Amino acid sequence: MALGTAFTLLTASCISCSPFNVEETSSNMQILEPEPAENLIRVGFSQLGSESKWRRANSISIKDALTVDNGFFLQFNNARQTQENQIKAIRGFISQQVDYIAFCPVTEDGWDTVLREAKDADIPVIIVDRQVSADSSLYTTWIGENMRQEGENAGIWLSKKLEELGKSHDKINIIELLGTRGSSSQIGRSIGFDTVCDKHQNWVLLDRDDGDFTTAKGQEIMSGFLEKYDDIDVVVCQNDDMAIGAVQAMQDAGIDLYSDEKPIIISFDASRQGLEMVMQGIIDVDVECNPASGPQLSEVIHEMEQGNQVAKAYFMNEEVFTRDNASRFVDDRSY
CATH class of the missing domain: 3.40.50.2300 (Response regulator)
Incomplete structure (x- = not known):
């Protein structure tokens, strides 16, 4: 398989990064209404945590893709490895009427209620990385690894x-x-x-x-x-x-x-x-x-903004590494 690119999403605590139009919150802080972002696509993203180098690379990829230059205003939340914090963050995004919600679920089960709330609010939801067991009609698409x-x-x-x-x-x-x-x-x-x-x-x-x-x-x-x-x-x-x-x-x-x-x-x-x-x-x-789902997430949202139908699932390209081929890829690793 071809080698994919890498995800990007950073975690911080309730600091507005005006050069990038990113609002970041930690799990133990209330999600605040960001400054108006005229003509930008507002995306609320809940990252499950920062438990590994892979997860941090995934966060970086998301953030690098959803920039103001690409037409986005990103609100990012770090859930610190708990589903309760993710559900709280998603409900905060719903109350703020963001244009899209995306999240990396910490577990498969327990998402039906909050996903139904987002659906009732007519906010498309994109699942990233891990999957959920909820009815697939409750979210728009999934981007991740097989x-x-x-x-x-x-x-x-x-x-x-x-x-x-x-x-x-x-x-x-x-x-x-x-x-x-x-x-x-x-x-x-x-x-x-x-x-x-x-x-x-x-x-x-x-x-x-x-x-x-x-x-x-x-x-x-x-x-x-x-x-x-x-x-x-x-x-x-x-x-x-x-x-x-x-x-x-x-x-x-x-x-x-x-x-x-x-x-x-x-x-x-x-x-x-x-x-x-x-x-x-x-x-x-x-x-x-492959943690680099940011570019695919950006592309999917832009497709939906143009009124185009998107697939129900997008798989990242992935490789198997042994001593025979690892040296060809190690220097390009960002994580």
């Missing part, structure tokens, strides 16, 4: 790698560090990887636990796995931040990360640091989750 395909890509790569190593029929013990439980990224990657795993009777899922997409939690969970199991063959981390934490835990446990005897490490996101670790041979494969 999380299930990412999980399948990781499983397919592992199958080929084991064949290459002559271990296709060996018992393979696998542990997984999951992302935020209930998020579409966690659900999709788990389903995708499990789809491939179920085809291999010799693959044994020893354990899986929530690492919440953070380095600290990833290190904590991996340390527990290493104390519990002494025969781990494969470590699947559902993002680079957790992989970095898992690697630290392995180092602390005395595992030689440059040895052929180390566990195979699979990660997702393909951040700069992740790709550097792929080039070093520490992470064996990094499945890209």
Whole structure:
């Protein structure tokens, strides 16, 4: 697949950035009515948080795309990882009668009521990155990544790698560090990887636990796995931040990360640091989750402004990185 561009959206606290016509609020502050933005498209955007390098890159991409030069007045809210804050922000956008609402949902469930409120107010809603379980008639379109395909890509790569190593029929013990439980990224990657795993009777899922997409939690969970199991063959981390934490835990446990005897490490996101670790041979494969949805969001809104019908879903282009190709992309990484 072709490599996509990167998202942009910054988080701040209730500061008006007049050069960019951006109103930014944090989750614990009331959303204030911004100064009038004549002839600009007013967009209210709720970002779920800033839990990872990927998320920060996603925020930057959104903000870079929805600029005054592109015809936008952006109100950005950081929800600090809670659905309650996102719902509060969306209701604030509705009360201000913005032209469009977009948000990255922290979880899949629990959005029906507020989405119906936006629909009743005739405000189009665009879901970005993760998906929601709500009735699709309650939002206009979704822009994001094919999380299930990412999980399948990781499983397919592992199958080929084991064949290459002559271990296709060996018992393979696998542990997984999951992302935020209930998020579409966690659900999709788990389903995708499990789809491939179920085809291999010799693959044994020893354990899986929530690492919440953070380095600290990833290190904590991996340390527990290493104390519990002494025969781990494969470590699947559902993002680079957790992989970095898992690697630290392995180092602390005395595992030689440059040895052929180390566990195979699979990660997702393909951040700069992740790709550097792929080039070093520490992470064996990094499945890209492209954060650059800002340009696509801008394009979709402009299409709607012209009265054109838009698709119900837009998938980002994504790549699979190993030592063979990571060096060609690492220098262009903004996150």
